[in-house]
Amino acid sequence: MSLHDQDDPALRAAQEDRLRKVWEPPSGLFFRWTDTNNNRVGIWYVLTAFCFMLFAGVLALVMRTQLAIPANALVSANLFNQLFTLHGSVMMFLFAVPMFEAVSIILLPQLLAARDLPFPRLSAFGYWSFLIGGVFVSGSIFFDAAPDGGWFMYPPYTTRTDMTGLGADIWMLGLSFIEVSSVAAAVELIVGVLKCRPPGMRLNLMPLYAWYILVVAVMILFAFPPLIAGDILFEMERLLNWPFFDPTRGGDPLLWQHLFWIFGHPEVYIVFLPSIALFAMMIPTFSQRHLLGYPWIVLAAVGTAFLSFGLWVHHMFATGLPKISLALFSAASEAVAIPTGVQIFVFIATLWAGRVVWSTPLLYALGSIAMFVIGGLTGVMVAVAPFDWQAHDTYFIVAHLHYVLIGGTLIPLFGGLYYYWPLITGKKLSDRLGRIAFWVLFAGANLTFFPMHFTGLMGMPRRVFTYPAELGVSGLNLASTIGSFLTAAGVALICLDLALSPRRQKAKRNPWHGGTLEWLAHPDDENWGVRSVPLIESRYPIWDQKDFVKKVDEGRFFLPDAEEGRRETIITTVLDARPLAVQRLGGPSVKPMITAVALGSVFILTTYHMYWAALVGSVATLAAILWWLWTGTAEIPEKDEKPIGHGIVLPLYLSGSASPGWWAMFITMMADATAFSGLVFGYFFFWTTHPVFPPHGAGMEGPGVFWPMVAMTLMLAAWGLTVAARTANRRGGVGAARGLLGLGIVLSLAAIGAGLAGPWTTALAPSLHVYPAMVWTLVIWTTAHSGVAAIMQGYTLARSLAGRMTPKHDADLRNITVYMHFMALTAIVTYATIGLFPGVA
Amino acid sequence: MSKRRPRGRMLHGLHSRIVTARVTLWTLIVPPTVWAVHFLFAYLWAAVSCEKAGRFASFPVLFWAGTALALALIVASALVAMVQKETPGDPPPHDAGTDTDRNRFLATATWLLAGLSFAGVVFTALPVLFLLDCR
């Protein structure tokens, strides 16, 4: 079609009709919830996370009321423990991280002028998992069963089943479930940024928000898995009495602290960087100029991401590690201040160079930077080990972390809310109410947390349910309590403003005069995202490209139609966003919801020790996943290619490293490998803490060399067969490929037996000592992966037999080959470690 | 370009090879990855030798050699990035959608990251310089 065709209003109307029909949301009491469109799912996600924030805020108010006066008896010590544990856990796991993902699910497709993210059903799955897990964890407090070990759940007390109830299991299993959904969302966002940019949006033209999403999602990928590994060990100890953290049987509670903080410190940046990303969008708009120092921002984001993984021990300064280790981490903790500072200076410079338009969102942005800087300064203080020995576990830390979190996450999100509300609802929030709310909130937060620096330095420990008047901190505590209610009033004003929104008039389009793509959104928006996918030539196309909005609206760019009645978006190359293919997207479906319910049942039933029912749930989950994949992925299109306008014709099918599915597999496996390395870290950690490792004695001699080597050989052969099957299939040898895959299944299954035979035949007794427990864990991890390998090989074989995979359309086989590469690596590391390392040590 | 004539044939060959080298997201993360590997080894080396041998100052030569290597790698990638970020071609402010500007951007970011990583490695090395035992 040529440019001229789009001059015809009748044609445009027909295209719009088709698009409208294709993107029509499902309706009906139940079926409306099967929607997968990012704008719907994103909004549910945001609202849910917001409600969890309010809930955790109420818990905090109860705590502050208890602490208002000394020796208060409003709540018991036990309930107080549950309150602070749930407050911290909900804020971190159910608000801060999911909120970032939720906002990104709404914004990213708009910023990239994509119709949707590459895997809309995965987003929906993530949302339902989040909802189920979140309600499960939060609800526990109404049954007096909430976790009570603090948001970092330090063993050894938390692993002792005689001292803790179900709460600890609820924390571990409920939050593990949510961690899985966080990783799923991260995969979605990374692939979205790398592969779904509009044509012409090279890496150097990408909106900075997208850079931050990329960086933060990669951080999630490497940060969450060590915690998942820790969760596994933790639950093995609680459910099976395997002594990972029990010093009497060779375990060590410090291992948990390592795994937790390898996650925990990057986590604080995971929740902080997205706020900076929001600023990076707002500040150019409100200074009406390009952001200065674009590469500097990328430096800061990437640099912070790396450095933040070298800081975890600064949470363990008081654990008696060698000073040299402390010093290494102290140094890295000071270094991370550099990139953080860079970002703030870039913003100041941009505002300085531009014509500042004062507005409510900008007020929130600047206010939060002020608060964050105070928190950053106390951070630099506690990163100095000797100072931290004084401040650790006192209210000083509570002050630090709330300054950074309120300044770095909460207020920026409210700023983002005021900025992006018109994008989502077409209406502006009240500037007046917003400003009043800001000042109430700002005063309240400072009144709450500033006194805590002194409360802490005067000796009040954190996490105590009351304190004696003699400590001399009563006045400071009362101030904090008053401040907390003032903060709550500020939040209530914002909620009021939101509640009034439905009665207000629609705003005009692009009310802040932004220059980036998300402002293409129309107040009376259609469900299809963008009318046509534009060609990008500038970082701020709405400002810089001539007649840009008009051309998009009139469908003069790419993919202005949905001729075949399918939801579609354009896939482009990573570096330069050259168009590669048109991807067909999944529409509304109950499958993600069913899968989430099935998977949730596994976690929840395990919490209550209903193992048989949990097993049924696992089988149901597997069935649901296979059904979903079989019917919804790697579909062979009815024709090879289609035109997207301007004479460009794109294929409808991709396989291998150009395709989003391949990237998703690769990224997922990076997370998987990271969790695995957490377990391997555990093995070698115990080697360092024991004078003799492996230890000697009954139940501890094993697993020998023979079976591990057999298992390794079998698994490597299964890997080789899969690679050979891929090559054969590519060359048209369909029969050969099927044979190779069939043999591969047999070998993968045999590797399960051989892997388990090592510890089994040598009678390693996992509840006796940490060594056998560690060996068993590694073996179970690896053999479970062999089982998955067999399922994947079987699935691919079935696809080939069913004619859903052909030599040309081989995405399934290409994707499982990626899995098999990682599988081979896992088998080598596990079996070499357990089989050969004892001989070396 | 012609004004800053590199000395000698070999250097010239190297120079032109650098200018045309492919810049990607992977090359962008080379300097911080060097920092990460150096940091990881420094931590493991200190932790393992303190736990197993009770002292870590017994083979600091290894540590300094590793640090020198890390710094050298970072400086090398900084030099490459420096050449590439001066790629001649499109006019300032170098934020257009062209090959040259995309390369210049990646090179500039790499160069900045190299600076940060250099500081990071030096930061990591300082404690070892001052603390000589495991207490």
Ligand code: HEM
């Ligand atoms: C210059 C940057 C920062 C440095 C050097 C720093 C340093 C520290 C240190 C040393 C601690 C441990 C104190 C102790 O427990 O004794 C700590 C705690 C904490 N920091 Fe930071 N911090 C920085 C930035 C941030 C940011 C940006 C956030 C979040 C947005 C954050 C959130 C926290 C939290 C949540 C804790 C408490 C964890 C807990 O014990 O429950 N910090 N920080």
Ligand SMILES: [Cu+2]
């Ligand atoms: Cu930290």
